[in-house]
Amino acid sequence: MMKYRRIPEETIRRMPRYLRAFSTLGGHGRGFLSSRQLADYLHLNPPQIRKDLSYFGDFGTRGVGYPVSQTAEQIRKILKLDVSQKAVLIGAGRLGTAIASYPGFAIFGFNIAAIFDNAPAKIGKKIAGLTIQDTARLAAIRSGDVHLAILAIPGEAAQTCADTLVQAGVRGILNLSPCWLRVPKRVKIVSIDLAMEMGTLPYYIK
Amino acid sequence: MMKYRRIPEETIRRMPRYLRAFSTLGGHGRGFLSSRQLADYLHLNPPQIRKDLSYFGDFGTRGVGYPVSQTAEQIRKILKLDVSQKAVLIGAGRLGTAIASYPGFAIFGFNIAAIFDNAPAKIGKKIAGLTIQDTARLAAIRSGDVHLAILAIPGEAAQTCADTLVQAGVRGILNLSPCWLRVPKRVKIVSIDLAMEMGTLPYYIK
DNA sequence: TTGTGTTTGTACTCACTTTCACAAGCTCAT
DNA sequence: ATGAGCTTGTGAAAGTGAGTACAAACACAA
Incomplete structure (x- = not known):
């Protein structure tokens, strides 16, 4: 293994891609994949994949x-x-x-343990096998070992909700609302606004 | 304005953010925003914002x-x-x-002009004011000036669907299915798999 | 008009990331 | 055992992007 070097942020960002590639291309387990095959699939260069993986060991x-x-x-x-x-x-x-019914989360080992909403009409109903709970009771998750949250609410409520989540012990948030959340530095945020991500497309056309 | 320099890819990626910041912070039009204010909101450094904007003019x-x-x-x-x-x-x-009912697309000037699905049960029904059409008729969009598509279908069908879209004249695709699409180089793809984006979060915890 | 305070635009420097090139090491056929 | 053919792991080079520091320019008060 390479003598210790700081692991680049970009390498971390690519790791889930590699995991998905192995899951998708690898079929049901046995067998090997070369950096070339992975690169073709992921649209990356073989040396980059090799270097990325070699940061963590000689796999x-x-x-x-x-x-x-x-x-x-x-x-x-x-x-x-x-x-x-x-x-x-x-x-x-x-x-x-x-999101609740998207099977993709399972591949990465994510388990949606509870669903919250503040609309009285929704509380008590079930989606994807889980009963919707009142957002007011969010603090209760402190007792379970939940460290991740997915925020799928309108922008106005996002910041206060994030504050509550941090209070409740959440350490990572997937934010799907169109705003930038202020959180303590120990909390990691991944923000995605689908409309904004699409915003660059016309620039490249023609 | 700066004498000509290649515009970094990363700068382009940030432009939609700036647009959102001006829309959100700017209120209803008049007034000014400093690079400092923008930077605080977007969690970036002021000089970066100034440099990014100055690539395109002295605004x-x-x-x-x-x-x-x-x-x-x-x-x-x-x-x-x-x-x-x-x-x-x-x-x-x-x-x-x-996605069809997400108002966020309007801010960026996107107009969802048609919705397609291949499930017979859905064809003919309406969502967000648009009648769902048969995917088999996708080629018909060639006549209208549609250059963008949003792909919100399971992975298996994504590649063939992308092929049809490219045939039909689409030049940019927002791909929400968990696979990497093969398209001609002139076609720009933005791929987002929510589960995969979330995949880095646990790494940073503790 | 002059001085103070503020903010932009940008050259320069530094840091990070990707790509290249090749030695090291494995497999398999002969 | 030996050689041919691959593929990994990695140091060094090239490429790309971010951060610093400061001159230029504007507003406003005295």
């Missing part, structure tokens, strides 16, 4: 490639996705409902 | 800041968001429905 075999199930498991360990990660979902609107 | 006034409505309009021009951009939405499932 590959020269002349052969990377063993599918073993390497996938290693990446899960690195990303701490080898244990089921509980997350709460805030917002049972259309987007929240879509 | 600011020294000692004052950037005029809200004027600069917003300039950014819209740069990103080609000053004219309404038509987009088709493929997939009328839960995610598709959420």
Whole structure:
């Protein structure tokens, strides 16, 4: 393994991609994937993949490639996705409902443990097998070991909701509302606004 | 204005953020915003914002800041968001429905012009004021000037659907399915898999 | 008109990230 | 055992982007 070097942020950002590639291309476990095959699939360059993976260990075999199930498991360990990660979902609107029933989270070991909403009409109803709870009771999650939250609510409520989540012990937030949240530095935020992400597309056309 | 320099990819990626910041912070038009104010809101450094904007012109006034409505309009021009951009939405499932009714697209000038799905049960029904059409008729959009598409369908169907879209003249795709699409180089893709984006969060916890 | 305070635009420097090139190491056929 | 053919791991080079520091320019008060 490479003698210690700081692991680039960008490398971390690519790790989930590698995990998905191994899951998708690797079929059901046995077998090997070369950096070339991975690169073709992910639209990256082979050396970049090799270097990224080598930051964490010598997972590959020269002349052969990377063993599918073993390497996938290693990446899960690195990303701490080898244990089921509980997350709460805030917002049972259309987007929240879509997320609750999206099977993609399971691949990464995420487990949506509870759903909250503040609309009285929704509280008590079930989506994806979970009963919608009142946002007012959000603080209660402190007792369980929930460190992740998905925020699928309109922008106005997002900041106060984030504050509550941080209070309740949440350490990572996937923010789908169109605003920038202020949180303590120990809390990690990933913000996605679909409309904004789309905002660059016309620039590249023609 | 700065003598010509290649505009960094990252600068382009930030432009929609600036546009949103001007829209959100700027209130209803008149007034100025300084790079400091923008930076506080967007969690960026003031010089970066100044440099980014200066690639496209001298929009600011020294000692004052950037005029809200004027600069917003300039950014819209740069990103080609000053004219309404038509987009088709493929997939009328839960995610598709959420997107169709998300008001955020309007801020960036996107106009969802049609919705397609291949499930017979859905075709003919209406969501967000639009009648769901059969995916088989996707090629028909060639006649209208639609250059953008939003892909909100399961992974298996995504590639063939993308092929059809490219055939039909689409030049930019917001891909929400968990796969990497193969398209001609002239077509720009923005891919987002919510589960995968969330995949880095546990790494940073503790 | 002059001085103070503020903010932009940008050259320069520094940091980070990607790509290249190749030695090291594995497999398999002969 | 040996050589041919691959593929990994990585130091060094190239490329890209971010941060610093400061001159230029504006507003406003005296």
